[in-house]
Amino acid sequence: MATLRYPGGSQVDINSVGYDWKNNYISNLFGEKSFNGTKSGSRFWAMNAISLRVRHLHQIFADCAESYFGEYDNTGINTGILPCSLSTHFIESMNNSYIKRHEESLKSSELLIYGHAHYSNSIHCSYYSVFQYMLHFHKVRRSRILQDRHKLANTGSHDLIINATFDILLTIDRQKAGYFYKQIHRLKAERVIADYKEQHIDHARGTIAYEMAKRLTSILSETIEIK
Amino acid sequence: MKKENKLVIKLLDALAAKHSHMSFLYGFDEWANQHVIEVTPTESYENEQYVMDEIDATAEFVSNFPNQGILFLSNDPYLKVENPIYDTSVTVRKVKPARRSVSTAVIHRNSGTRLPK
Numbered sequence: 001m002a003t004l005r006y007p008g009g010s011q012v013d014i015n016s017v018g019y020d021w022k023n024n025y026i027s028n029l030f031g032e033k034s035f036n037g038t039k040s041g042s043r044f045w046a047m048n049a050i051s052l053r054v055r056h057l058h059q060i061f062a063d064c065a066e067s068y069f070g071e072y073d074n075t076g077i078n079t080g081i082l083p084c085s086l087s088t089h090f091i092e093s094m095n096n097s098y099i100k101r102h103e104e105s106l107k108s109s110e111l112l113i114y115g116h117a118h119y120s121n122s123i124h125c126s127y128y129s130v131f132q133y134m135l136h137f138h139k140v141r142r143s144r145i146l147q148d149r150h151k152l153a154n155t156g157s158h159d160l161i162i163n164a165t166f167d168i169l170l171t172i173d174r175q176k177a178g179y180f181y182k183q184i185h186r187l188k189a190e191r192v193i194a195d196y197k198e199q200h201i202d203h204a205r206g207t208i209a210y211e212m213a214k215r216l217t218s219i220l221s222e223t224i225e226i227k
Numbered sequence: 228m229k230k231e232n233k234l235v236i237k238l239l240d241a242l243a244a245k246h247s248h249m250s251f252l253y254g255f256d257e258w259a260n261q262h263v264i265e266v267t268p269t270e271s272y273e274n275e276q277y278v279m280d281e282i283d284a285t286a287e288f289v290s291n292f293p294n295q296g297i298l299f300l301s302n303d304p305y306l307k308v309e310n311p312i313y314d315t316s317v318t319v320r321k322v323k324p325a326r327r328s329v330s331t332a333v334i335h336r337n338s339g340t341r342l343p344k
Contacts, residue, residue: 178282
């Protein structure tokens with residue numbers, strides 16, 4: 001839009017008309033006057049466009065900081081995050097948030113069952129869809145467990161997340177907590193069998209795990225905002 | 228026997244004492260890193276009072292061992308206790324264990340049976 005409002009003139013040809021993508025700089029759009037000396041109408045649009053872009057990048061930055069470190073303050077000063085900068089890696093990680101991975105895993109599970117009859121892999125996806133939602137649950141609640149991320153690579157890391165989720169649910173609804181705990185451990189055991197053991201896994205078994213994942217997600221989404 | 232196994236056995240004994248008609252078969256699933264307990268009968272497993280007691284037992288276990296899981300099952304079509312290490316339903320004569328050997332049988336009704344490996 002700003003380029004359409006630029007009157008004309010560039011360092012190559014001061015009498016050129018309009019914005020020349022080859023010979024004008026982007027910075028020409030921000031001047032009060034264009035290169036040929038006339039008042040520029042592009043300034044207003046260019047300033048608004050860059051303002052929107054900065055806000056967009058700020059949001060990406062904040063979301064990434066939350067994903068990586070669990071919390072982020074609006075000053076942008078967060079230990080550990082500054083050296084990372086707004087690299088491509090960060091921007092791409094927005095396509096890889098916990099909630100996005102949850103959605104993709106659940107969708108994959110459905111496709112694997114009903115589209116490909118790959119039941120073992122569907123159980124894997126069902127379990128991980130719930131696990132990713134648990135991470136999202138703790139991110140939204142800003143719980144401490146996500147800040148202790150270094151522990152998550154070790155044995156029992158999944159249990160740490162599951163148990164922390166159970167602890168929170170216990171304070172909200174004991175019966176839901178009990179149901180959640182039992183079902184997530186059933187699903188986890190099924191995932192281990194599907195991934196590591198040689199057992200027959202049929203359509204019914206894949207479907208049970210998929211339905212279980214949907215019910216567990218419902219419990220988490222119902223309670224995610226309850227303090 | 229590890230501390231976590233002892234705690235699970237203690238919790239199962241307490242559940243079996245309170246719900247005397249119920250029994251608990253306990254094993255550890257190393258692949259899934261979780262303690263698995265098969266509960267019978269299924270009707271009692273679904274009883275509201277038992278469900279609440281089981282949640283209390285789970286909460287106590289989780290507060291002590293946050294890196295491990297515990298799973299109570301009943302009549303599950305797919306998941307079973309494969310290598311049981313304790314069974315509250317078995318009543319056998321008290322046997323004096325061999326010196327320095329793993330205890331294979333110090334058993335009472337509702338205090339359970341430690342099964343040989």
